[in-house]
Structures are given as structure tokens and as C-alpha cells.
Amino acid sequence: MKRYAVMAALALVAVAPLVAQAPTGWMVRADRSTSASDPDGAGAIKFVTMGTGFHATNPAAAVFWNPANTATGTYTLKGTFTLQKPSGHTNYYGLVFGGQGLDGAAQNYTYFLVAQDGTWLIKKREGDASTQNVAAKTPNAAVTKPDDTGKSTNALEVRVGADKVDFVVNATVVHTMPRAGLKTDGIYGIRVNHLLEVHIDGFGVSK
Numbered sequence: 752m753k754r755y756a757v758m759a760a761l762a763l764v765a766v767a768p769l770v771a772q773a774p775t776g777w778m779v780r781a782d783r784s785t786s787a788s789d790p791d792g793a794g795a796i797k798f799v800t801m802g803t804g805f806h807a808t809n810p811a812a813a814v815f816w817n818p819a820n821t822a823t824g825t826y827t828l829k830g831t832f833t834l835q836k837p838s839g840h841t842n843y844y845g846l847v848f849g850g851q852g853l854d855g856a857a858q859n860y861t862y863f864l865v866a867q868d869g870t871w872l873i874k875k876r877e878g879d880a881s882t883q884n885v886a887a888k889t890p891n892a893a894v895t896k897p898d899d900t901g902k903s904t905n906a907l908e909v910r911v912g913a914d915k916v917d918f919v920v921n922a923t924v925v926h927t928m929p930r931a932g933l934k935t936d937g938i939y940g941i942r943v944n945h946l947l948e949v950h951i952d953g954f955g956v957s958k
Contacts (some may be wrong), residue, residue, distance in 0.1 A: 782812040804952035816940030823936040830954040836901040837867040838946040850938030893923035
């Protein structure tokens with residue numbers, strides 16, 4: 752069972768001492784690796800304001816959110832993610848939506864992520880120990896892979912309509928499913944898995 756500590760000055764919720772900092776109002780929940788063959792990196796998670804966006808440095812996986820950021824009804828959630836360099840193996844990053852209870856044992860959210868190998872996936876988190884595949888990892892040419900500098904940029908969108916939800920990478924719809932199959936009302940945020948450094952721009956919701 753994870754033990755959580757609140758650091759009021761930084762508005763954090765995380766496993767101490769994994770988190771070093773976060774912007775005012777934002778919260779961080781770390782997911783420590785339990786795999787001996789795939790351990791977390793050394794150091795603390797950092798999530799900071801940088802330029803017009805945010806910058807996440809993740810030795811451990813984490814979800815980042817501001818409780819004031821909620822969306823209901825029909826909306827489009829967007830974020831442009833620039834991976835600073837590939838990790839030693841495939842790790843995912845992207846958007847969180849439909850979140851409830853993110854700081855407790857009954858955490859619940861859906862996430863739409865991409866990875867350096869050109870795949871995307873959609874999963875649901877239901878409680879501390881339960882994740883379910885909504886759509887298994889799938890390759891798509893729309894997902895940009897790291898270039899010669901090691902960087903890659905992918906613009907992700909979750910378009911929640913009246914009856915369906917479209918999942919979009921770089922203006923290409925990579926998956927569509929009935930809205931009835933997902934919880935879409937709730938907190939929205941960002942997820943970055945371990946051993947990654949990612950810059951996020953243009954993050955937010957529009958109607």
C-alpha cells in the first residue's frame with residue numbers, strides 16, 4: 752500500500768520523497784514501479800512551469816493535475832508533448848480525463864498515451880492496483896518517433912462528442928469509440944511514465 756504525504760507549500764500529493772516540486776495548485780501522484788526488471792530511476796519527480804507550458808522530469812511514473820481543471824459534457828482536451836530523449840525501453844505519456852478521486856485509494860481515470868516506438872494506447876485506472884485496456888497499444892504512422900536529436904513532438908486530442916469519443920494524434924483520428932463506454936466527466940490532467948522527460952504545451956480544454 753502506498754503511503755502519501757501532503758506538502759502544502761507545493762500543493763502535492765505523492766509518495767514522499769519522490770516529488771521535488773510542482774506549480775502552485777497542481778498535484779502529483781507517483782506510481783512507483785514494483786518490477787525488479789523495470790525499476791524507477793534515481794531522484795525526485797519534477798513538474799514545473801516552463802515558458803508557456805509545463806516540463807515533467809520523471810524518474811518514476813506520475814499523474815499531474817489541478818483539481819480546478821474539470822470538464823463535462825462535450826469538449827476537446829488537447830496537449831502537445833515533446834519527448835526530450837527516448838528512454839532505454841518503451842514508455843508512454845499523454846492525456847488523462849474523466850478523473851475522480853485522484854488523490855485517494857479509489858482513484859479513477861482514463862488515459863490516452865503515445866510512446867517513442869510509434870504506438871498509442873488507451874487505459875482505465877480503477878483503484879490503486881487495477882488498470883484495464885480500453886484499446887491495446889497500436890502502431891500508427893501519425894505518432895512521431897524521435898528524430899536524430901532524440902526528440903519527438905506529438906499533439907494529442909480527446910474529442911468528446913455527444914455520442915462518441917475520438918482520439919487524435921497530430922490531427923489524425925487513430926481511434927473512435929462510443930461515449931457510453933467511458934467516463935468522460937471529471938478532472939483532466941497529464942500522465943508521464945517513468946524514465947521520461949517531456950515538455951507540454953497548449954494543454955487545456957475547449958468546448
